[in-house]
């Protein structure tokens with residue numbers, strides 16, 4: 050094998066992790082069974098809003114197999130769960146942060162709110178005992194819709210949040226926007242609902258908490274995307290334990306999509322209780338519990354306006370959004386409809402003035418937080434629906450109106466705080482149009498019309514901001530955490546390399562992509578690289594995986610650590626080769642003396658570092674183990690155009706996706722196969738939102754009506770087409786990999802592409818507007834309504 | 838109260854005394870320690886728990902363990918032969934038909950059942966037949982590709 054074969058950057062290397070998953074040897078949290086463990090069950094509120102008059106656990110405590118039962122009253126000295134981002138309102142006041150108790154104290158605020166932790170010898174015994182707990186509720190009226198929650202006379206959910214308002218926040222120059230609207234030739238206005246979604250990773254949340262009297266320490270296995278953040282929040286903010294006493298392990302995790310970022314009450318209560326019962330405690334959510342208690346996504350109600358000149362140039366945008374927070378503030382809830390939403394409203398366009406006002410509202414529902422895309426799908430949906438409607442109203446072609454407004458000079462400072470470093474929006478649009486055969490569309494539409502079907506074509510030219518950064522700016526905007534990442538490269542004496550990363554893989558394939566990066570840089574075979582993640586007992590303090598950041602931020606930290614390894618290796622090699630350090634170059638796995646054929650292999654240098662017999666011990670420490678923390682200087686800005694073609698049957702309202710073409714710019718790509726897989730998955734979730742999925746709570750009772758896979762429509766194989774995907778590359782300018790991130794793009798771009806296609810198709814039937822999801826029922830109704 | 842159960846799992850005879858209400862998936866995971874069979878829902882909708890019973894795909898959360906009395910059960914752990922993956926497993930790897938891996942055991946076993954019934958299934962057929970298996974990661978595209986490729990390999 051030549052040295053160049055070891056450079057696999059840009060190759061679809063098959064995944065290292067697949068073998069264990071394919072033979073059933075993955076180790077997920079529910080597969081962890083410590084000896085002598087007990088089982089937990091959480092008694093949850095059946096009411097959306099109620100006072101707890103009295104809780105009687107005496108009968109339950111006497112039930113067979115019960116090991117311990119704890120309610121909110123038992124958790125003395127335990128604080129509420131914190132929110133990680135402080136938003137300051139337009140009134141200069143901090144957002145309202147009402148307590149988020151680990152178990153309900155005096156009141157329950159959504160169906161599924163935790164009342165008691167029941168621990169027993171078997172899961173069935175825990176469940177049976179929970180039924181014996183007597184809770185005396187005084188049921189209160191509930192409110193589940195964010196707009197209703199703001200109305201006067203709405204039920205008050207928290208004493209500390211009058212009018213159910215968490216904050217009103219704004220971004221942009223209102224006066225400039227008002228002035229631009231005043232002189233606009235055309236104004237497009239839309240009222241938009243961004244439907245609430247339930248993330249539904251196929252692995253339900255789970256935890257196994259153990260306490261050891263030997264060291265007064267705790268071990269928590271948990272389905273987490275970021276074990277260090279979990280540990281920090283749990284110990285320092287809630288339980289008051291030293292961080293050193295809690296080890297958090299996120300082993301193989303079966304999908305996250307945001308829902309496993311957060312510190313949840315369940316594992317917090319279990320860690321606390323594991324010392325009380327002095328036995329390991331295991332809990333795995335049933336799917337119905339996941340529906341009730343996982344943090345949900347989206348749930349925005351928006352009024353948006355776009356001002357244009359007579360040529361279709363965008364002059365200004367005005368957006369008002371009411372965003373549901375749910376019953377309590379989940380870990381990052383507050384920054385989603387603000388920092389990750391309003392800042393994206395420039396999209397790919399030169400709109401000179403933008404103003405966005407957001408009111409965040411408590412409702413009697415599960416908490417809402419980041420779900421794949423987190424704020425950016427909502428922003429894209431607003432922008433791209435406006436662009437579609439404006440073009441349709443003004444009689445401008447959909448591609449043309451985009452081209453008239455594309456940003457083409459970089460870096461570009463938007464009026465909503467972001468500085469785009471690079472991009473190439475025309476290239477993605479052109480390619481997507483080719484892939485979608487836009488030229489042939491008119492003929493296809495005519496042919497479909499002959500069959501009585503309505504065809505539509507929809508565009509979505511989205512942008513996202515990934516690798517959220519830099520820490521100091523995020524801090525100024527309210528982040529209560531750092532946003533760097535860590536990588537440690539430990540070269541072993543025999544030349545194998547163990548990499549410890551703060552990023553966490555729950556399907557993204559880091560073990561492969563990161564190995565490619567390391568192996569290619571060091572000129573060693575991929576098999577010689579081991580990636581370790583997800584264990585606070587093994588990795589340095591890292592921030593985990595969310596916001597498509599793993600390669601751009603986590604990968605860069607690894608690159609920086611590799612640079613240090615190479616730099617030290619050069620010193621060692623210089624000694625071994627009796628040459629000047631400045632003359633040593635590292636290439637293809639060898640340290641060479643420049644201009645000579647004298648060299649030392651990477652493995653020889655590694656061995657010398659650990660067996661330092663011939664070594665500059667007076668000048669250099671032994672060992673070859675380097676750590677780097679990387680704090681990005683800017684966000685990265687993946688962008689692209691998605692084009693969707695649909696055929697609607699006006700008799701049934703069924704929307705069929707005929708074609709979906711996506712051309713994305715993720716910067717440089719390490720493993721195209723993995724990137725395509727990420728795009729496919731994102732598109733499926735985006736299409737799910739637009740066509741199928743919708744979380745519904747009963748307006749009166751606050752009961753979750755879509756609480757199982759029988760009621761909540763998940764995308765299945767037959768719902769989806771084969772996607773056409775392609776990429777264009779403008780490398781990110783501020784990280785050494787030139788990578789931007791690809792995990793969320795599909796979910797961000799797809800909903801608007803699909804809904805614009807649906808609107809394009811339904812225009813022939815006189816339908817002006819429908820909301821997601823475009824179910825047959827909704828489409829058929831809209832067609833009927835348009836007839837009258 | 839417990840009942841006697843005897844069956845064959847991955848070629849090995851198993852005997853146990855179990856609570857009669859034990860689901861097959863619970864028996865496989867908890868009593869036999871075969872944790873490759875996953876549980877993703879409580880309504881028989883996700884297919885993560887799929888195993889083969891006498892060669893046919895069955896959702897192991899929808900039947901009691903005692904209903905598998907005397908049956909031959911194959912779980913994901915029983916597919917590879919001396920460390921060499923079954924052609925369907927190999928196709929999933931080759932086609933990137935898995936991401937988080939949680940739905941994967943059920944997908945692979947459903948796919949084998951599908952191919953046994955429809956050796957020449959086209960894309961449309963494969964998509965329709967995967968109706969009972971949810972995947973939240975892959976968007977199904979590479980799963981469909983893997984099933985087609987695995988089918989071709991199984992025909993050989």
Ligand code: FES
Pocket residue numbers: 875876877878879880881882883884885886887896897898899
């Ligand atoms: S766990 Fe059996 S179908 Fe979901």
Ligand code: FES
Pocket residue numbers: 251303304556934935936937938939940941971972973974975
């Ligand atoms: S690979 Fe994650 S659910 Fe299918």
